[in-house]
Amino acid sequence: MNPESRDALSRALLPTRLNGEQAAILLGLAAHAIPTLVAVRLLRPVRPAGHNAVKYFATVELLRLREDPTWFAKATEAMSGHGVHKRSRRGLGRPKGASTGCRKRTGASPGSPRSTREIA
Numbered sequence: 001m002n003p004e005s006r007d008a009l010s011r012a013l014l015p016t017r018l019n020g021e022q023a024a025i026l027l028g029l030a031a032h033a034i035p036t037l038v039a040v041r042l043l044r045p046v047r048p049a050g051h052n053a054v055k056y057f058a059t060v061e062l063l064r065l066r067e068d069p070t071w072f073a074k075a076t077e078a079m080s081g082h083g084v085h086k087r088s089r090r091g092l093g094r095p096k097g098a099s100t101g102c103r104k105r106t107g108a109s110p111g112s113p114r115s116t117r118e119i120a
Contacts, residue, residue, distance in 0.1 A: 017046055017056040026062050033079050040078045042071065 002021075018026060020034040023043075037043035038055065043065070045055040065071050 014059050016059055018059055018062065019054055019056055023057045023062055026059070027066055029075075033075075036079055037075055042075050042078055 014026075015022075021031050024031040024034050029037075034043065034055075038045065043057065044061075046058050047056075049055050
């Protein structure tokens with residue numbers, strides 16, 4: 001975290017909008033949780049922004065969410081379930097019957113070049 005973000009949040013009067021890193025600090029979350037919460041629509045930027053654009057969040061809305069235990073329960077559930085869902089969409093789970101990369105011994109003597117074969 002850069003010192004400017006911490007300085008902005010230590011003032012008596014907070015800015016009206018915060019970037020993702022500052023929003024994470026204010027909510028007490030990790031910075032990598034903010035894009036997840038935006039993706040599952042539990043956190044909304046001030047205005048729609050492009051995929052790679054900096055997103056800003058209304059401070060008054062973040063302060064309201066910070067005090068809401070129901071929202072925190074939903075956010076925690078979303079953060080824990082989002083990674084599992086994302087990995088399954090990418091197909092990172094091993095398909096059924098796929099090779100594990102292990103080799104199986106055949107009847108030849110151990111150490112000989114023909115003693116192993118790929119499991120298909």
